[in-house]
Amino acid sequence: MGSMDTSELIRSVPTDLFLGGEWVPSGNRATFPVHDPATGDVLAEVADAAPEDAMRALDAAVAAGRDWAATPPRERAELLRTVWSKISERADDFALLMTLEMGKALPESRSEVAYGTEFLRWFSEEAVRIAGRYTPAPAGNGRILVTKQPVGPCLAITPWNFPLAMGTRKIAPALAAGCTMLVKPASETPLTLLLLAQIFAEAGLPAGVLSVLPTSRAGDVTGPLLEDPRLRKLTFTGSTAVGRALAEKAGRSLLRTSLELGGNAPFVVFDDADLDAAVEGAVAAKLRNGGEACTAANRFHVANSVREEFVTKLTERMASYRLGPGTDPDTTLGPLINENQKKTVIELVEDAVAGGARVRLGGETPEGPGWFYPATVLDDVPRSARILREEVFGPVAAVTGFDTEDEAIAAANDTEYGLAAYIFTRDLDRALRVSDALESGIVGVNRGVVSDVAAPFGGIKSSGVGREGGTEGIEEYLETKYIALR
Template identity: 65%
Template sequence: MTPTGCFIGGEWRDTDRRFPVTDPATGQTLAEVADAGPADALAALDAAVAAQDAWAATPPRERAAVLRRAHDGLVSRGEEFALLITREMGKPLAESRAEVGYAADFLQWFAEESVRISGEYRVSPGGDFRIVTARQPVGPCLLVSPWNFPLAMITRKVGPALAAGCTALLKPAEDTPLSCLLLVQVLADAGVPAGVVNALPTSRPAPLVERLLADPRLRKLSFTGSTEVGRLLLAQASGNVLRTSMELGGNAPFLVFADADLNAAVDGAVLAKLRNGGQSCVAANRFLVEEPVAEEFAGRLAERMKRVRLGPGTDPASELGPLINARQRRRVAGLVDDAVAHGARVLAGGHAEGPFYPATVLTGVPAEARIHQEEIFGPVAPVTPFAGEDAALALANATPYGLVVYLYTGSLARALRVSERLEAGMVGVNRGLVSNAAAPFGGIKQSGLGREGGFEGIGEYVSTKYLALDTAP
C-alpha cells in the first residue's frame, strides 16, 4: 500500500525510470520507485510556487489542524510505518517504533507552534515613530533528508515549514524513500492542499537538487547529511542567496569523569553508541574516560557490547540490525583495521558478520588513528583515557565538528563548568539521549547552521519584516 511515485501538485506520478529499494538485512528488493529528474523537480517547484500564497494566507489555526490530523494519521498507522522503516533501513522494530513516536512529536509540536508566530510593537528610542515587526513565511522550501531516520528527519523539517506557511519539496534519501512517500500520503489525507507538499524520490540527487537551487523561485534549503555534501550545497545555494539550514556531521565525545556513576555511564554509553546501530550524527564517537576509571569502564562496556544480539530488524530478539549497505560496512571495517594497525586492542567485536557489524570496543587507540578524526557511523566505541578537566576539554574540542557532547559526572559544578567550555551545540549531562521535539537540535563549527525543533525550529522558515510607523502629530 506504500506509494512509489513522485507526488507533484497533489497527484502521484510515474517517471520513465525507476530504481530499486532493498532490505539491507536480506538484499531483497522491496519496491521499484519513481526516479525523478530535473524536469520533475521543476514541475514540483511550479506546483509549490502556485500554492504558496494561498497556503501562507491560510489561518494559523487551520494549518495547525491539518498538522494535528497528520499527527493522528501517523500514530494510527504507527505499526505500518515501523515495519516499513525496519525493512528499508534495517534498524530493530523497537527502534523503528520509537522513531515513529519521535516523528509524530514534531507534527504535534509544530501544530502547536503555528499559532504562536509573533511579532513586536515598540516605541522608537526618540519616541517619534513606532517599530512594528512581523514574521512571514520564507516561501517554497527544498527539504533534503538522510537515510538513517527516514521518517523523523522529514517531519522535523516539513512540520515547521507547513506551520510557518511555506510550501515544500521533499527529497528523501535514495536508500530509504518509502517512509517519506507514505508520510506524504498521510499529509494529503490530513488535508494538505495540492502543491503544498511535493515529493521527489531519485537515484540521481545531484542534478535534481542543483537545478532547483539555481531557480530563483526557491527560497529555502534545509539539508541533513554529511559535512562534505553540505559544503557543496552551501556553495550552490549562494548563487541565489538562499536561506539555509544545515544539520551536518559530528564527532561526538563521551566524557566520563572519575566521580561519575559508572553503571549509569555504561548504560548511557550503550544508548549513545548503539542507537540506530551507531548510524547517527549524534552517536558517541570518542569515549574519553578519566584515568582512574578508564580500564574499569572499558571492561564493563565491552562485556555489555558482547551481549548485544545481531540480527534482522524484523526479528524481535534483534538488538542490532545491519549497516545500511556494503559501502558503509567496508568503511567501518576500515576504520577498525586502521586503529588495530596503529596498535589498538579489540575488547569486543571487531569483524563484520555478513551484512552486520557487531558492537565493538577498542582501547589503546593512538591519536593519529583515523577513527579519532572521522565520524564512524557504526557500532564501534574507541576508549581513550585522560588526566583532568583541561585534558578532557582539549581532547573533546580537538575536532572541526561541534554537534553534541555527552558528559558524565557526579558534580553539578563540574557539569556546568565543563559544559560552558565545550565547543558543541548540545550537551547531554548524565544522559545518553538529547533529541526531543521540544528542544533545539543543531551544532556549531562544521556541524551545521541553524536549529531544528524547539521554539527555535519554526524561526528557520520565517523572515522578519519591519514597519516604521510615523506617529508625529
C-alpha cells in the same frame, strides 16, 4: 490499528512521485531499486525523479504558496495535528517499513515513530504562536511594527538514517510557518516519506503545498532548483562534504540555509562519575540506531583511574546486543545501511587496530548475506587513529584515556565537528564548567540521549548552521519584516 504483513505493506506504499497533490511517474518513466539491508534484496522499484519533475514541483509550490501562507494558522495547525493522529494510528506500519528499508531493529523504529510524530504535534502548537512586536520608536517620531512572514518555497533534503523523523522535523515547521516544501528523500530510504505524503494527502493538504521527489540522481534534480530564484530556502541533513557543496550553490542565490551535518561526538567520563549510569548512557549514545546517528558517541574519553572498570562494564553490556535482521523480534542490533558503510566501518577498525588499539569485543565481520557488523569495543585507541577523527556511523566504541580535566576538554574539542557531546560526572560545578568549555551545539550531562522536539537541535563548526525543533525551529522558516509607522 494492526500492522500489515511485510508484502502487504510494501504493496500499499506509493512508489510514484508525489507532485502537486498527485501520484505521477517520473517524466522519463525511470525507476530505481530500494534494498533491504538485511538481505540485499530489492524491496520495491521507486520513481526516479528527473530535473523536469523538480521544476514542475516548484511550479506547484509557487502556485500554492500565496493561499497556503494566507491560510489561518489554526487551520494549518489542525492539519498537522490530523497527520500526527493518522500516523499514530499506523505506527506499526511505519515502524516495519523503516526497518525494512533502513535495517534498524523494530524497537528502534517504533521509537523513531514516536519521536518523529511529535514534531507534527509540537509545530501544530507553534503555528498559532508566531508573533511580532509593536513598540514606540525611541525618538518618539513613530511606531515600530515587526511582523513574521513565511520564507516561501523550501527544498528539504533528508538522510537515510532517520527516514521519518528527519522528514517531519523539516516538513512540520515549514508548513506551520506557511511555507510550501519540496522534499528529496535519501535514495536508500524513500518509502517512509512516500507513505507520509500519502497520509498528508488523506488529511486534506492542498495540492502543491508538499511534494516528495525520490531520485537516484540528487545533483541533477536539486541543482536546477537551487538556481531558480523562486526557491527561497534550503534545509539539509547529511554529510559535511555534501553540506559544503550545497551551501556553495545556495550562496549564489542567497538562499536561507539550514545545515545539520556530520558529528564526531566525544563521550567524557570523569573519575567521579556513576560508572553504571555512564555505561548505560554510553550504550544509548553509541548503539541508538545501530550507531548510525549524527549524535552517536564516537570517541570515549575516560579518566585513566576508572578506565579499566568502565571498559569492562561497557564490553559486558554491548556484548548483550543480538545482531540480526531488524524484523526478528530477538534482534537488538540490525544491519548497516549498505555495503559501502560496512566497508567504512571495517576500514576504521582495522586502522585503529593496526595502530595499537585492543579489541575488547567484536571487530570481526560475520559471514552471510546482508550488511552486518557486530557491536565492537576498542581500547587504547591511539591518537593517530582515523576513528578518532572520522565519523564511524556504526556500532564501534573507541576508548582512550586522560588524566586531567583540561586534557579531557582539549581531547573532546580536537575535531572540526561540534554537534553533540556527552559528559558524566557527579560534580555540578564541573558539569557546568565543562559544558561551557565544550565546542558543541548540544551537551548531554549524565544522559546518553539528547534529542527532544522541544529543544533546539544543531551544531557549530563543521557540524552546520541553524537549529531544528524547539521554539527556534519555526524561525528558520520565517522572515522578519519591519514596518515603520508615523
